[in-house]
Amino acid sequence: MNASNGKVPMPTLERLANYLRYLLDLEQERVETISSAEVEQQTGINAAQFRKDLSYFGEFGKPGVGYNVAELQSRIAHILKLDQEQRVLLVGAGNLGSALVGYPGLKEHRFNLVAVFDNNYSKIGRKLWDLEILDLGRLKEVNAVLRARMGILAVPRVAAQSVAEGLVDAGVDSILNFAPLILRVPPHVVVRNVSFVQELAVLSYHLSSEPPQHALDAKG
Amino acid sequence: MNASNGKVPMPTLERLANYLRYLLDLEQERVETISSAEVEQQTGINAAQFRKDLSYFGEFGKPGVGYNVAELQSRIAHILKLDQEQRVLLVGAGNLGSALVGYPGLKEHRFNLVAVFDNNYSKIGRKLWDLEILDLGRLKEVNAVLRARMGILAVPRVAAQSVAEGLVDAGVDSILNFAPLILRVPPHVVVRNVSFVQELAVLSYHLSSEPPQHALDAKG
DNA sequence: TAGATTGTTAATCGATTAACAATC
DNA sequence: TAGATTGTTAATCGATTAACAATC
Numbered sequence: 001m002n003a004s005n006g007k008v009p010m011p012t013l014e015r016l017a018n019y020l021r022y023l024l025d026l027e028q029e030r031v032e033t034i035s036s037a038e039v040e041q042q043t044g045i046n047a048a049q050f051r052k053d054l055s056y057f058g059e060f061g062k063p064g065v066g067y068n069v070a071e072l073q074s075r076i077a078h079i080l081k082l083d084q085e086q087r088v089l090l091v092g093a094g095n096l097g098s099a100l101v102g103y104p105g106l107k108e109h110r111f112n113l114v115a116v117f118d119n120n121y122s123k124i125g126r127k128l129w130d131l132e133i134l135d136l137g138r139l140k141e142v143n144a145v146l147r148a149r150m151g152i153l154a155v156p157r158v159a160a161q162s163v164a165e166g167l168v169d170a171g172v173d174s175i176l177n178f179a180p181l182i183l184r185v186p187p188h189v190v191v192r193n194v195s196f197v198q199e200l201a202v203l204s205y206h207l208s209s210e211p212p213q214h215a216l217d218a219k220g
Numbered sequence: 221m222n223a224s225n226g227k228v229p230m231p232t233l234e235r236l237a238n239y240l241r242y243l244l245d246l247e248q249e250r251v252e253t254i255s256s257a258e259v260e261q262q263t264g265i266n267a268a269q270f271r272k273d274l275s276y277f278g279e280f281g282k283p284g285v286g287y288n289v290a291e292l293q294s295r296i297a298h299i300l301k302l303d304q305e306q307r308v309l310l311v312g313a314g315n316l317g318s319a320l321v322g323y324p325g326l327k328e329h330r331f332n333l334v335a336v337f338d339n340n341y342s343k344i345g346r347k348l349w350d351l352e353i354l355d356l357g358r359l360k361e362v363n364a365v366l367r368a369r370m371g372i373l374a375v376p377r378v379a380a381q382s383v384a385e386g387l388v389d390a391g392v393d394s395i396l397n398f399a400p401l402i403l404r405v406p407p408h409v410v411v412r413n414v415s416f417v418q419e420l421a422v423l424s425y426h427l428s429s430e431p432p433q434h435a436l437d438a439k440g
Numbered sequence: 441t442a443g444a445t446t447g448t449t450a451a452t453c454g455a456t457t458a459a460c461a462a463t464c
Numbered sequence: 465t466a467g468a469t470t471g472t473t474a475a476t477c478g479a480t481t482a483a484c485a486a487t488c
Contacts, residue, residue: 009479013425017418021400035445043402048481055447063446064488081424095322099315105400105417149427174423180241182263190426192419197325198237199412203394204301205233206410207369229455255469268457275471283470284464
């Protein structure tokens with residue numbers, strides 16, 4: 001049910017989520033079948049790449065015909081476990097945490113934010129959207145009941161490592177980390193990092209070579 | 221001043237921002253010198269990797285001694301253009317946009333959010349923190365004055381492609397995109413994508429193999 | 441059947457890591 | 465000088481792409 005044999009490259013997993021996004025669109029547009037060449041046209045991802053990515057998980061298409069959109073969509077969703085509820089804990093009820101709770105994309109993909117924690121007593125007990133903000137100290141106790149395995153870390157950098165340890169102690173083994181540091185976690189825990197500054201820094205680097213567009217911009 | 225000769229691998233650029241983060245810490249702790257082996261200890265990034273990453277940009281250390289923390293910090297900041305103000309336009313004054321304007325990490329790295337745009341008339345004219353929300357239709361006009369080259373796209377998916385085109389038309393050539401789609405932009409424009417759902421999907425996938433931690437959790 | 445397109449093997453490309461001569 | 469650590473070359477590893485036999 002998982003990757004047939006060995007391990008799946010990380011970039012493949014990342015692309016899988018992209019394919020899914022496009023397949024959901026195509027389903028809405030009542031498109032029944034697509035070929036890998038059409039996927040390349042839509043997404044810009046090489047057709048061979050697409051077929052190779054799928055090959056880690058089995059056979060999905062018919063030679064000479066292509067892929068059934070609905071079937072492929074549902075099989076990719078299944079591979080990524082997006083066909084079942086995933087309970088998620090959020091730590092950090094600041095601006096970012098608030099934006100995440102309000103982000104509809106999570107619910108759409110069946111990620112269910114089941115609790116929000118903070119250590120700031122002026123926030124504890126208040127509501128973030130429809131969720132009451134809980135005392136960070138209750139993390140383990142609360143998750144003994146909720147049994148979420150995913151956690152989102154939206155706290156300041158200085159707090160991140162210790163909160164991560166708290167999450168792990170509470171049974172979380174997948175962490176989405178927004179704090180700009182490399183977390184130390186036990187080997188069974190998977191961490192994904194999102195760093196706005198890193199992303200902007202990479203963009204900033206690339207500005208160097210480009211000519212300032214304004215100078216060229218005569219028309220308009 | 222840029223990469224001596226050829227092109228720099230993307231992963232190298234991403235790591236550069238990480239090194240910088242740790243160097244700033246070390247500077248605060250008054251650490252004067254570090255070796256690549258110490259960097260590996262701190263960050264978990266292979267020492268040879270670190271030296272190789274730097275080698276794309278010149279020589280930074282002294283054999284037998286190591287690297288001067290302050291100098292290395294400032295040179296990496298210079299490479300990434302984080303030693304000068306970068307003006308950034310934000311489009312989308314929703315929850316995410318609001319979180320970004322309030323995020324202090326941007327200012328710290330000299331990213332300056334100079335204007336916020338939205339097309340929702342109930343938002344235009346109101347303030348997001350200290351910035352007035354401007355009519356999206358005024359993007360080009362406003363940026364003719366501000367001359368920002370970076371843009372952040374924090375709008376719903378359906379609007380993203382057309383807003384991206386507006387940004388490019390307004391002279392932006394670096395885009396940080398939070399909408400879950402692959403933007404079509406001219407070749408001179410660089411795009412970085414951040415997708416919360418994609419990140420969570422990759423984590424969700426990995427849950428499969430791991431044993432539920434709670435079951436093992438006997439000690440209290 | 442003829443045409444189209446898959447799944448997969450082989451070839452290419454690029455990034456990571458190890459090894460080491462140069463050098464402080 | 466002896467010890468430490470760099471910058472870089474060479475070896476390894478892994479991911480992308482091209483090519484094609486299998487097959488609908």
